Amino acid sequence: VETNIIMFDINDGRDALTIISELSNAGVRMVAFGPKTIRVTTHRDISSEDIDLALERAFTVLN
Secondary structure, X not given: OOXXXXXXXXXXXXXXXXHHHHHHHOOOOOEEOOOOEEEEEXXXXXXXXXXXXXXXXXXHHHO
16 A cells, blocks of 8 residues: 555654654654554655755754
């Protein structure tokens, strides 16, 4: 099944809402889907370059 939804769990001691806030400050919008789960979706107006930039910023926040 092909989908535009990605979900991942947080296991570094922070909760999803904290990380969502940090991501938002970095210009990346994601959604908490529980206390330790984050949900990400894309749509047709998001380019590959946009995804690369969001991933770069997310990796910075998550590491």
